[in-house]
Amino acid sequence: MSIQIFILGALSEGNYYPYDIKKRIGKHLDQTDAKITEGTIYYNFEVLLKKGLIEKVETIQTENRPDKTTYGITEKGRHSLEESIYKVFQKFTNVQSLYAALVHLDKVDNQKIAYLIEDIIEKMNKRLEYIDSHTPQEIDLQEDLKDALFLMRDHAYHSIQSDVLWLQKLLHHVQRRVLKS
Template sequence: MRVPNDTTDRLTPMGVMVLALLSEGDMHPYEMVRLMRARRDERLLSITNGTLYHTVGRLQRSGLLEEVGTDREGNRPERTTYTLTDAGKDALLRWLRRELSSIDRPTEFRIALAEAHNLERRDVIENLRVRRDALAEAHVSHRDGLTGARHKNVPEQVLVEFERQEVLLEAELRWLDSLLDRLASESFPWGPDAFEYSDRYRAQRKAAQQ
């Protein structure tokens, strides 16, 4: 199937989560939903069965995943299992790189950060440094804007949102510097090959498959 050139641009946050789940192994949509809820992914995006099934269908039509089999147990509905295609993996990694370096899409950044372990350490460091430069520029702009406004005696009550944003930018810069320091150390495990499939993870996957 031909994959559109703008696949990455068209990925939704839910689509990214589905592709990231399939990077862990083949699974059916019911397992995906249960895993996302078990991992408390509702903190990142709204999870509904309808949205997820619709997303799976759209990703399949785009050639980012494909069916690998169906099964039926007892009176349960038939379940279709999907696998990640090479195009799907490429789209996932390109989306993660783009959103890790951007500062204007906070929801997408949170999801990219949650799934950043799918990227190699060098990739993460490189894209977070781009983000840091943009954050530093935004912080200086907000700080200088506040200073200028106060010199002009602009009432504080109309500056509270600007003040909040300046504080948040400063805090995120401190956090990001800390993360980059940890990533620079090989003692901090990172990347697809560093993920340990613990007993807890295996139990979680088994429960989601029921």
């Protein structure tokens, strides 16, 4: 879904060839481990085309070269982009799942995004409280297993805590966008 959000977001700004989109995605994903192949891009263009979210704008034919097709977004695609961005926040799984949506915050109601982020932070804080309140008691386990459980708990707690701090920064950023509009 995030690739489709990125494609729709780029096409909402103008018409592009799939290869142009691949280069744009590459620029945004350079800091991550994600790798996008041309096959993935072309497959997602086909999916979006079949759904009526994008349309072919122009096909350029030249000798000894494959056809180059330019695509644009449809009104249905603009609506789908907006709904997809909201859905990413509503179904939050991890910080990385938000990356494609972050690039296109200018295409949605940032007040609504702020509420969704506040909801995510609240849920994450409840997870932290749960971990705090369920510290493993002294139970009869092998020492290695007990150490492993404490290390896993510690990692989970600090990972969630780190995500909450990042989400608070994101919330502050989105709230500033709301004030500017």
